[in-house]
Amino acid sequence: MYKFDEDMSIDCVPGVVYKQLIDELSKDYCWNKLAEHVAKRLGFTESIWIKSLENNGLNNVKRLPAENLLDQLNMRMCTVGILCNLLEECNLLRALSVFHQPEPLIITEQPNCDEADVNIALGEYFKLRCQAIGLPPPSYVWYHENLPLENQNSEEINLFIDNIEREGGYKCLIAQYDLDGLTLDKKFTNTVYLKVKPTRVLIKLQPLPFVEVEKDNVLELICNAESHPEPKYQWFRDNTKLEGQTFNILRIEGFQAKHEGKYYCQITNDISEIYSNKSIVVIDLPREKAVAKIALLIANEDYDHHEKLKTPKNDVAKLAELLEQIGFQVISLMNLTVNQMKNAMKLFCSVLSDGVYGLFYFAGHGFKMQESYMLAVDAPMSFLRSDAICESELLAMVLPTDPALLVVILDTCQTVPPKESNPDIHKELPTVNEYRSRKNLRNLIQAYSTSSHRPSYERANTDYGLYVTHLCKYITRDIPVQKIFEETGKSIDIWFKGKERNQIPMFALTITKPFRLTDAIYAGKFFHN
Structure with missing residues (x-):
């Protein structure tokens, strides 16, 4: 229902109402929308019509386009009823409400x-x-x-x-x-x-893989996860639930040796469960320093009478590069006869002394008969122990020099030579090599790419042997030396498939100090023997 007679002309609308109409048409260019609609109805050229409305009136008196539009409609005998219909057609309802009852x-x-x-x-x-x-x-x-x-x-x-x-x-x-x-x-x-909707738990921040804490200090491990509903946390040490440790930050005051171990966090919500990576936490002991760090690396691959190998040369080159990065002086040799191997070991011993870190690595054919043996490239098809170097022979040469740390790595098979092809070696009386040091037998690590009576594999179409591929992930890390071989074994266990799982790395040690291969060298010291 209208407030005014539909037949009333626009110029008869009360001034207050007329001003309200002008105000509403001026908002958000409503006058433009009405003008475009009128132009179409009357067959006007739209752009010319709009431009004419934007021009000022007589005597250049400033007027609003809405006023000009209403003047034009009034001259064309537009009534309140017609204007209301036009406003409704343009959906200009607020302007329409000027004339219409609520x-x-x-x-x-x-x-x-x-x-x-x-x-x-x-x-x-x-x-x-x-x-x-x-x-x-x-x-x-x-x-x-x-x-x-x-x-x-x-x-x-x-x-x-x-x-x-x-x-x-x-x-x-x-x-x-x-x-x-x-x-x-x-x-x-x-x-x-x-x-x-609920979302699965997603870990955004893993706890650090290795953490050292000074005795009596505070241990803090952080694990952040996202999910909906909010994730719940539960920390474990060595698979034992830690009561009260149910936040994303694990905190232990007054850290002691009893707190050492492998920590991880279980995170759950209503629809999923996930475990964080494990964090190895140990007490931070005083750092050792070396007088020097020396490595002897031997790669035997071009055998005269045995299957040629593909990766020892690359394995030695890769290890040499990484050891040099952490301060080792490296001697790399390739395809040695039994006499050359003995001479190389004598050279190695000549540069070792008290306070020196020594590392020996051999990649090539090998076997196990009570002890581990490294096969020289000139070994005959039916070989004896004397055609190889026994590990105890190496230790008997090196240990009397009393190096601060000795690491021996044998990347060879540990199988027994078959009686069918090597009958004489089973009749041979082995030589016993006694080894000792002047300061007792301490700080020795013996690492093997595989366990007793098990093979060690090369993988086709790869540049490096299986053992070195995984050893290289950890050998330059700033972690206790025994952790290098522990983590290497874990990595191999995860990645080896099929027959390769017959290769099970192992290591033995008599470590009494917190040695690291990354330990610093005494500044200004020069070693000699």
């Missing part, structure tokens, strides 16, 4: 009227829509948990759900305001509850 606010469409709960995964969009009618036309403000959402002022929202804080109730406040801004009516829609 109509009650009615919500015609509730958001998600079929369901009150919506389940959405993280990374998806959440869409809601509502609609209402009434004059003046309704305005919309969407709410989340009774707080208005910024820039959500239309009939529809489309939110990207990027975190669980988006959960909760959503509703829309639909309000009706008169032309003076006074509230005529307002109503809330139904509430729709958004629930974020």
Whole structure:
């Protein structure tokens, strides 16, 4: 129902009402929308018509385009009724409400009227829509948990759900305001509850793989994970649950030797369970220093009477490069006869002395008969022990020099020569090599690429042997020397498949100090023998 006679001409509209109409048409270029519609109805050229409305009137008096438009409509005998029809056709309802009696606010469409709960995964969009009618036309403000959402002022929202804080109730406040801004009516829609679907636990920050803690100090390990619902944490040491350690940060005051071990965290939520990487935690003992660090590396691969090998040369080259990075002086030799091997060992012994770290590595054919043997390249097809170098022979030469640390690595098979091809070696009386040091037999590590009576493999189409491939992951790390071989064994156990699992690395040690291959060398010291 109109407030004025439909046949009233526009210039007869009361001044106050006329000003309200001008104000409404001037907002958001509403006059332009009405002008375009009129141009189409009258067959005018739209651009020329719009431009003419933007020009000032007579005597260059500044006028609003909306005023010019109403003047043009008035000259064309436009009545209030016709103008109201034009405004309704353009959906300019606030301008229409200048002439029209208020109509009650009615919500015609509730958001998600079929369901009150919506389940959405993280990374998806959440869409809601509502609609209402009434004059003046309704305005919309969407709410989340009774707080208005910024820039959500239309009939529809489309939110990207990027975190669980988006959960909760959503509703829309639909309000009706008169032309003076006074509230005529307002109503809330139904509430729709958004629930974020559960997500699996994802570890974002793993605990450090190796941690040293000074005695009586505090141990802190951190493991951060994300999931919905919030993840729950439980720490373990050596597979034993630690009571009270149920946060993402494990904290132990007054660290002692009894606290050393392998720590890891179990993280769970309603739909998943995951375990962090293990962290080896030890007491930080005083660091050792070396007078010098010397390595002898031998690669035997071009055998005269036995199968040629493919990787020893590359293995030695790779190890030499890594050992030099951590301060070792490296002697690398290749394809040695039995006499050459003995001479090389004598040279090695000549540069070892008290306080020196020594490392010996051999890659080539080998065998096991009570002791481990390294086969020289000139060994005959049916060989004896005398055609090889026994590990105890090496130790008998080296240990009397009393190096601070000696690491012996044999990357060979540890199988027994078959009686069919080597009958004489089974009748041979072995030579006994006694070895001792002046300071007792301490700080010796003996590492083997495989265990007694087991083979050691080369893999086709690879540049390095299986053992060195994994040893190189750890040999330059700043960890106790025994941890190098412990972690190498674990790595091999994880990666070896099929027949390669017959190769089981092992090591033995008599370590009494916290030696590391990365230990510093005494500044300004020069060793000689």
